[in-house]
Amino acid sequence: MRERAEYRYARERPASRVLYEKACRAMPGGISHNIRHVRPFPFYVQRAEGPYIFDIDGHRYIDFWMGHYTQILGHAFPPVIEAVTKFISQRGYHFGLVHREEVELAQLVIELVPCAESVRFCSSGTEAGMYATRLARAYTGRRKILKVMGGWHGASTDLTFYIHPPFNGMDSLGLPFNEEAPVIPVPFNDMEGTLRAMDRAGDDLAALIMEPMVGAGGFVQPSREYLQGIKEEIERRGALLIFDEVVTGFRLALGGAQEYWGVTPHLATLGKVLGGGFPLGAVVGPRDILALSDGTKGNPPVLIGGGTFSCYPLSMVAGLKVLNYLKENASWLYPLLEERGKRVRAITEHILLAHGINGVVTGTGSLFAVHFPKGEVNVSSPASLAQNEDNEKGHLFRLLLLNAGVFVVHGGGSISLRHDERVLDRYFEALSQAVQGLTR
Ligand SMILES: Cc1ncc(COP(=O)(O)O)c(C=O)c1O
Missing domain, CATH: 3.90.1150.10 (Aspartate Aminotransferase, domain 1)
Structure with a gap:
């Protein structure tokens, strides 16, 4: 056949x-x-x-x-086409400088996403995941990141681990790690297994990053108790919980999976729907953690470069159109x-x-x-x-x-x-x- x-x-x-x-x-x-x-x-x-x-x-x-x-x-989506076309014809398309729409989108994200007090934009979900783990390591002063077996956060050097079955380690050649890789696998929806992984990281546990509902790994739902249990345990150990909401953000609910399941992480990464069909990513979280990337007072402790296309105007315009539509309806x-x-x-x-x-x-x-x-x-x-x-x-x-x-x-x-x-x-x-x- x-x-x-x-x-x-x-x-x-x-x-x-x-x-x-x-x-x-x-x-x-x-x-x-x-x-x-x-x-x-x-x-x-x-x-x-x-x-x-x-x-x-x-x-x-x-x-x-x-x-x-x-x-x-x-x-x-016609309103996006109209807004983007108007923007290009009247204002151009890339400045590499700050503009009104990035402020408006940041404000809207803060309004909609429960854990977001502050936003740092980048150009993709992959970058957002990379920067979120970097922030978590800097904030906690620890190194180990826990990651769900079968979870996908993009192909950054930091998180290209335990993506594809049989989940036996690095998922690419060319990574600069030996067996002491800084990522430890976690079995999804398995509290005991997750606790064992946390124990393995010991007092070097910086963060657990997870898609609250696993996407590429098969759209597997969590139990709310599992998410809540992880949050409590990770806090007890002085580490951070990062939700990768690149797929679930603005999709399961206006406030994403954290609203849908009622569990607020410390940090979250966003992408996909956020950019209204144009390239965009973001790391969001509490002001004091995001402030580590503030470079206006000298060298920031955490470099979130953003990139040439960070806050790309067309992504901001499209994101604003889509998120505002979602909010209003x-x-x-x-x-x-x-x-x-x-x-x-x-x-x-x-x-x-x-x-x-x-x-x-x-x-x-x-x-x-x-x-x-x-x-x-x-x-x-x-x-x-x-x-x-x-x-x-x-x-x-x-x-x-x-x-x-x-x-x-x-x-x-x-x-x-x-x-x-x-x-x-x-x-x-x-x-x-x-x-x-x-x-x-
Ligand atoms: C859950 C999740 N995180 C991160 C990413 C990476 O995002 P991007 O492809 O925008 O780099 C993806 C992409 O599919 C994803 O599904």
Whole structure:
């Protein structure tokens, strides 16, 4: 079946195939972000609008990837296009100097995110994670960082550990560490295991960084007790809790996962939705900790460089448009996304089971992922999920869905405001069609 699905996929995308061959001669693997590869070759995007992407071979897909989950209001959100176009035509696009919109966005983030008293912007979620661990080390005067097995915080040198199963250490060659790597793995949702990891760090424990709901590791939900227990324990040990809210921020609730589960971390990292579809990251937290990066009085103890594109005006303008829209419409928008997410998870699982397929759907709010375990599965952590995941079935599922006009990553993705009932019904139809290929 896989050969048939791949054959059809390839036959219907001749222009993409040609472009991919050129890409392979210009870039390693033909890509610049590993997750963007699709076997046997990726389709090339022409444009995106609302819940859809369109490829250069003339196909339209219902998109659940939504620009790495950035587009909570749908692709090409008209107010963002209007604001960005106006900004460019009237004011230019990059100054490398301070401007009004960065102040307004910082104020809005402080208003919306519970742990945010102060904001330092950078250009990506990866940088934000790197800077947050740096701040935590400087603030505590300690070195060890705890990180969830299967957690993803970007590919910074500080956090490229225990990302992919079997979670046995560094996830890249070229890192400047020996066996004494400064990162210790933590099993998600396992308080005893987490306490053991804290003990291992001893009095050198600077921080635990975690996605409150693990994203790339399989959209695994935490229990509130686990998050609260960690917060109390980490405080008792004089260390910091960092929530990586790059995916969950402004997505699960206006105040992110910390509002959703009612547990406020010491520091948080933000990205994705924050920039309204443009590149942006931020570290947020208490004023006294963030103040370590204040360079106005001389050399700051913590260098948060920000970068050439820090507070990039178009990211600020787009971020302001999206966050203000979310704020003004939060009372109906988040319950609606939550309800759509529940419906998608329930019906997806139902369709899989009705066809006799051992599929498990995870996720929270407007996020969902589909897993194909080889037997029984425990969905409490990325490690337990990864143990017997049938990756080949996942690949076939994705191809079958592509051939039916739906694009997913990790079997699912994110639901935007533009994924209305009609679009979701069309997805369920495509899914029913696709899973028939899985049973053959
Ligand atoms: C939870 C999480 N943290 C950090 C990052 C890195 O963010 P960026 O890709 O903006 O560098 C990602 C990206 O997918 C992410 O999912």
